Amino acid sequence: MAISQAMCTSFKSELLTAEHNFTNSTGDTFRIALYTSSATLDATTTAYSATNEVSGTGYTAAGEALTNVTPTTSGTTAYTDFADVTWSSATITANGALIYNDDHASDAAVCVLAFGGDKTSTNGDFTIQFPTADASNAIIRIA
Numbered sequence: 001m002a003i004s005q006a007m008c009t010s011f012k013s014e015l016l017t018a019e020h021n022f023t024n025s026t027g028d029t030f031r032i033a034l035y036t037s038s039a040t041l042d043a044t045t046t047a048y049s050a051t052n053e054v055s056g057t058g059y060t061a062a063g064e065a066l067t068n069v070t071p072t073t074s075g076t077t078a079y080t081d082f083a084d085v086t087w088s089s090a091t092i093t094a095n096g097a098l099i100y101n102d103d104h105a106s107d108a109a110v111c112v113l114a115f116g117g118d119k120t121s122t123n124g125d126f127t128i129q130f131p132t133a134d135a136s137n138a139i140i141r142i143a
Contacts (some may be wrong), residue, residue, distance in 0.1 A: 001052075003035060003096030005114040006043035007140070014108060020101055022080045022140075024070040028103040030110065032085060032128060033063030034094035041098055041112040048100040048107035057123070058090030066099065074135035077143045081133035086125050093120040097128065099139075111140065 014020055021027035031048070035041060039052035050061055067083040082099075097113040119126070131137040 001038050001040045002042070003037070003039055003112060003114045004042040005112060006045075007111045008045050008109040009043050010046040010108065011110045014104075019104060019108065020110070022068050022071050024068045027068060028101050030066045030068065030082065031063045031100055031102045032066055032082075032113075033061075033098050033100065034059065034092065034126075035096050035098065036093065037095040037118060039096065041096055041114075043112070045098065045109045045112055046106070047109050048098060048102075054092045054094045056090065056092035058087050058121075058126070059092045062102075063097075065102070069133045069138075077135035077141055079133065079135055079138035079141040081138040081140065082130050084127060084129045086127040087121070088125055089123055090121045090126045091123050092126055093118050094126070095119070 034054040036052050064085045069081040071080040095118050099110040101108045
């Protein structure tokens with residue numbers, strides 16, 4: 001079992017059939033769920049699942065809603081990103097995360113984040129800090 005950083009293959013196809021709307025104020029609701037090292041998440045992941053999802057104080061199943069950064073372009077790259085998310089006063093251990101579209105009928109997977117090992121908070125903040133929202137670093141980029 002492993003978590004591998006990847007843009008989900010199903011998401012790439014779903015973009016071409018207009019199944020995801022990243023517009024900030026009127027778009028779909030995207031969420032981020034945290035997973036233990038027992039989870040298997042990679043490019044073949046197609047949807048959110050509660051299997052091997054983190055549990056603990058300060059964490060609710062299905063994760064947290066994300067605040068979108070409205071898509072934009074720079075040069076020939078289109079990109080979007082999310083505001084950082086924090087679970088406050090949390091006691092959890094996570095090895096990775098899944099961003100998924102909560103408004104999609106199947107809770108469609110967008111991308112998998114691998115933390116490179118277990119990350120733990122003990123009655124403290126557990127924060128996912130997204131990279132700079134630009135053409136070189138944003139979490140979702142199409143070049």
